[in-house]
Amino acid sequence: MASCPQAGLVPSGPALKRWLGLGLLLFYFMSLGYAVEKKVAKGKVGEKVGLPCCHEIPSTESLRNYRVYWQKNITEVVLAYAEGKKISVNERYENRTELDSRNLTLWISPVEILDNGPYQCVVQHLKISQNSIAPRIVCDEPVTLFITADFSEPSITAEVRSSSCESDEVVVRCSSHGGFPKPKISGIFNNTSVVWNATWVSESSISPYNVTGNVQLNVTEDTSFTCSIEYSGFTKSASLLLKKRSDCVLPTIPPSYNVITASSIIIIVFLLAVTLAAKFLPRHVCSQCCMSQDSEEEVKESMKTAELSKVTSEMSSV
Structure with a gap:
């Protein structure tokens, strides 16, 4: 009597496919773990x-x-x-x-x-x-x-584009060279991150990089600016004190229409007053002069009469 194979020792067709599928799936997950x-x-x-x-x-x-x-x-x-x-x-x-x-x-x-x-x-x-x-x-x-490859210490320069008594428009330039891999450039101004207009230069993907960043800032007071170059967990930083210019000149503000009108009225009144004074003042002065002359003559006549009276009285007594 032929003996039957024990169940499970030799998988049948569907069971074999199922085991192969499970094996391939296990291999796939193992390969994922291996890749990680x-x-x-x-x-x-x-x-x-x-x-x-x-x-x-x-x-x-x-x-x-x-x-x-x-x-x-x-x-x-x-x-x-x-x-x-x-x-x-x-x-x-x-x-x-x-x-x-x-x-x-x-x-x-x-x-x-x-x-x-x-x-x-x-x-x-x-x-x-x-x-x-x-x-x-x-x-x-x-x-x-x-x-x-280490980058050089960042070089920071600042150029004032325009200035007023309230603020200065300053263009800040930060650059570094000779490092690898491609870096990230960042900056801090007034405790706030700035957005760079950055460019990277490299001969190839496995060549040293040169990086340059430009940013325009509005400086209202003396403030420190920091530029950082970050690459593969390393950082190179440098700082620059941005000074607000103090030699500002206040712009000349033209007078308003009301001020001009009031000033014109004052000038006209003043000119009228001068004209009237020039017209009537000489007559008054002249009359005063005539009165003073008459008074002087009366005094002189009275003095002469007094002297004649004195002489007459002296002669009478003789």
Whole structure:
């Protein structure tokens, strides 16, 4: 009597498809998690940076049991070892790279901006049998290298475009150069962020950047202005004191219509008064002069009469 296979040991057609579907779904979510957990290395231009590999050789083995390939952008071989010997090195990395023989870390020193980008560590284990070597891939994992180059200290200049007693219109210019990656420029004026008209200059996406920002401000008093250049978690800042100009001249305000009318009336009245005074004052003065002359003559006549009376009385007494 033929024995029947135990249920569940050999999946039937629909069950097999279901298991395959679940397996593919699990693989998809694992790949998502793998993509999220990509390794990252960071460094500044001129420093020594290590790129971690996905495999560490056990103490019971040595590099002679492996093949190790470090690649950039998948197609460019940076460094390769086979059976403990260096078999390839990119000329751009010549004398700048070394491989750790135990954890297979790739060391680059000094790093350059051109080193920025994705790398991949591929490790094969060599199983040596009689007259043959059977390589087996142990790991194949990417790592991204982020390179940073410091920007110069920001240079700030200010130009007064127009000025009044109330405020100055000032154009502030902030610039910095020689850094990487592309930076963000920000500014603070009167404890408020300003909006820049910014431009970036670079020969390529992996070349140093020069950045320049311009902003127009209304300065009503002496105020400090700060410009900041931000890149890869680093910041370079500088400040400048913007001074309000004090040599202002108040503009001449033309008199109003009412003021002009009142002034005209006053002038006309004054001229009339002068004219009347000039017309009647001489007659009055003349009459006063005549009266004074008559008075003087009367006094003189009375004095003469008194003297004659005195002389007559003296002669009578003789």
